[in-house]
Amino acid sequence: VPTPPVSDATPVPAADVLVVTGDVVLVAAPPALLARLGAEAIGSFVLVLVGLGVALYTTLSGAGTLGVALAFGLALTAGMLAFGHVSGGHFNPAISLGSAIVGRLTWRDLVPYWLAQLVGAALAAAALYLTIPTALPTLVASGTETTTQQFFASTASGFDAHSPLSLLSTGQVTFGLLPALLIEVIAVAVLVGIFLAVTSHRAQRSLAPFAVGFSYAVLLLVAAPISNGALNPARASAAALFSGSGALGQLWVFWVAPLVGALIAGLAYRAFASEPTDDLADDFADEDEVELDQVTA
């Protein structure tokens, strides 16, 4: 068996060594960076358009927390199925960080990925902001004078006075910084861990979009009553951008906690689950889901 020249640690996003036949080695040629950034921007746009869009008008539609969580999760599954083969289908700075830690994304590409995700997410939030009728916020607030920005803030993540519980209990009880940090760190560690495990060579990678989308939906359902559930700094930033100073002032939590979660998941994956090169033997059996170029062994 010829030694495959590319190991799993090689930082190509959606691309890997796939088939070794005789002495012909097929090596993945990753799509160009610009194409990958475009895919990340579009996927993040879709995710935020859908998730924040459903959250924004949930009082009108009655979609509820379950509807919002399913919307985010199913949009993520759809986006990964459609664009994952181009960019890896992160649409989330925490997942990109985890991918970089385990060597599936070059460190050089990390910040461009983050910027693309932020741009896509922010554009989606802006489009939603434009749809809000001027008179709606005050009507929804039962006549209390309310700005469009205050109305949009119902989509933002937060704690203390900005926790959803605070509104629900008219300030009597809230979730503080610690539970918000705790749930955001743990949930993102789980999300990134599932992403890394299910996109590994050993798993059914073609079904990864279901694992990642479903887990995003249900983890959001856990985090929603505590901090309004972000688990994605791009989504948190897009909401905060149009929600005024309260949300912006707490935004750091929704960057620090998910990145810490991604760090934990990435390091744990590297320590316990990184793929030894001799595992590549099963690429014989595994002819799915990626794009190849052929290269001389």
Next chain:
Amino acid sequence: VPTPPVSDATPVPAADVLVVTGDVVLVAAPPALLARLGAEAIGSFVLVLVGLGVALYTTLSGAGTLGVALAFGLALTAGMLAFGHVSGGHFNPAISLGSAIVGRLTWRDLVPYWLAQLVGAALAAAALYLTIPTALPTLVASGTETTTQQFFASTASGFDAHSPLSLLSTGQVTFGLLPALLIEVIAVAVLVGIFLAVTSHRAQRSLAPFAVGFSYAVLLLVAAPISNGALNPARASAAALFSGSGALGQLWVFWVAPLVGALIAGLAYRAFASEPTDDLADDFADEDEVELDQVTA
């Protein structure tokens, strides 16, 4: 290696080169036009029967916006899985337009596809219309004399006085033409973009029905409170046909906006993601859905 005689640009919907063994080349014969039109009509019938059916009686079933959106989306997934291999599984004039723009449907077939979709959708709406008990509309309207047509109009898409918000706020606030156009253009552009990307050679095409169905469901969930969510001119037309002059008068929006959205998605796809003919080589390996190039070592 024999040159495959069919390129991706060839406008055959669900058909491709399949297997090349030795020097026998099996080429997909696309189903006959009549079969494809039948599949489009049946799929559109199923989509509208389910989606409008759930919407029509949601006050009785309590299915809600979430139930209606899931019904449309899961019906689309099921329809694409069942009939997609015959016709491509559009069931939506906007998706057919997008497919024509990127060369996957001949322009000659576009209008027949549209007609088949309209016929299927209208038959489904007619069947639903027939199930309405005469006394129900007035009962649901709490005693206010209401015609069957007015009752059916709750399934129609609209803006201003016909926006769902107008009813909800007893006319105090509505979504106007601009937000309705904006959300319909953007959501259809996203839907068509996902359709084109996930049915491309490079993606996991066998899972396309999930991506398209899931994204249709969640995009409807966003659009529902604004315009009652069509994202499909055939569905909008079928509802309007039995809903009286109000819905018919606004129907143009639910043709123009989705077709503009499809145009944007189709042109963007052609510009950035069109498939080079040499990619077709991987149809060899692709018993399912992946891309290879073969090169001598």
Next chain:
Amino acid sequence: VPTPPVSDATPVPAADVLVVTGDVVLVAAPPALLARLGAEAIGSFVLVLVGLGVALYTTLSGAGTLGVALAFGLALTAGMLAFGHVSGGHFNPAISLGSAIVGRLTWRDLVPYWLAQLVGAALAAAALYLTIPTALPTLVASGTETTTQQFFASTASGFDAHSPLSLLSTGQVTFGLLPALLIEVIAVAVLVGIFLAVTSHRAQRSLAPFAVGFSYAVLLLVAAPISNGALNPARASAAALFSGSGALGQLWVFWVAPLVGALIAGLAYRAFASEPTDDLADDFADEDEVELDQVTA
């Protein structure tokens, strides 16, 4: 290319010609009839346990029509995935009839299949009946003396005075026999049509459980407010058996209508979509989901 000796019209349920390599032809050996009947009984047991179980206690759980429909649909998907390779995964006399019409089930096996489905469904309903606390029916009826049988009748399908709308409107409006027949015929024709299309050689058969389960869920969601949605004579019979004379007296409708629907779908499929033997050529490319015996050509 050797001519495959078994055509699609051969009445083996989950089995088909699969691979032709050199001059070795692998032919499917269908599981023994007893195993297939066992699988049908177990699958029908699961379907009815779950669907009726959720419906029975929906006032306690708040699952609602959406919960009941999703329960039936997801149970069907799971059952088909688990037991479909044994028996074809019908769990529904209407689907078995449709399969017999298109030649995928021998006519000789049809009645045994029906009996197995009925036994499984009835056992599940009996188990659920045993869980009902004596005092619960009267409590749920707000103190009105109610028997266990009357309580169970909320799971039965019906029209006129037994339509769910009749209860909802305290008898002011009901759905009569005609809308109940209409929706049951159409919805079952759609369900059986989707089943036949998605389990054909040309479709992605491994994903059939999703198409069938999803469409069952959403069609139930349409039929629920009209007739409490059966779309399956075994499910209707199991519910009626423990629901007293009212449900039993209307049971014939929930046999006649679905069987007529299956007849329409089966004949239409035979007329327009039956598979010519030369289509078997693509079995080359299609190496999934079934059991093989090896046979010399």
Next chain:
Amino acid sequence: VPTPPVSDATPVPAADVLVVTGDVVLVAAPPALLARLGAEAIGSFVLVLVGLGVALYTTLSGAGTLGVALAFGLALTAGMLAFGHVSGGHFNPAISLGSAIVGRLTWRDLVPYWLAQLVGAALAAAALYLTIPTALPTLVASGTETTTQQFFASTASGFDAHSPLSLLSTGQVTFGLLPALLIEVIAVAVLVGIFLAVTSHRAQRSLAPFAVGFSYAVLLLVAAPISNGALNPARASAAALFSGSGALGQLWVFWVAPLVGALIAGLAYRAFASEPTDDLADDFADEDEVELDQVTA
């Protein structure tokens, strides 16, 4: 055809003979026990974090019984997709028992699997416990002094006075021991039966996570109003551990009943559906989902 040296009865969890080419036999090397225990612990952690997390705050989020059931089920699907290839994806002592009975897990590994599942589940419950704000329990109980432990007890499974119905009916009616035992035995037997059937050689094993997750969700939906639905002794134990003496005193039921259910399913599967070694012939056609080592025949 060389005789494959490993039969289905060999107790390797996620590993099987896969490909026999010429005279080279590729045999699955199961991951090391520690890796498998890690995967079981992580998967159980995810399952309980999500399911109990949604249940704990359902009064705040409005997720409801449907939301809790979907959360458990989709988390299980995601966990199996991500970690199933390592450990078999049980995350449930009952499933491990069933697997041991049919010879897919060595008896020696059974207790370690149980311990790993318990540790993962308990850690998740502890993390959730830490997020509860001190003042919340009393607020949710409308001012009645309530401890954090009493608040957590809403996630525990129980009967009689601890049945959810008891709370709902303020003690007027409850589900007793017998219905709780009955539903827990039957539902777990179904769950384990589906697990064993769908992970067998003959089924589409790559789709097993959907069958198992979907059936877990809908069976929970049935059991929820009766006993608050465990169907998993690790989940029941984790909830009981933080819920005080009432839940702990009834915990034995949620061990005995599921283990009896697993026993029934395992023995039935062995009797009627065990795989003859000659079935391994279809491993030719089945090149997915597992890890290989190469071995000379």
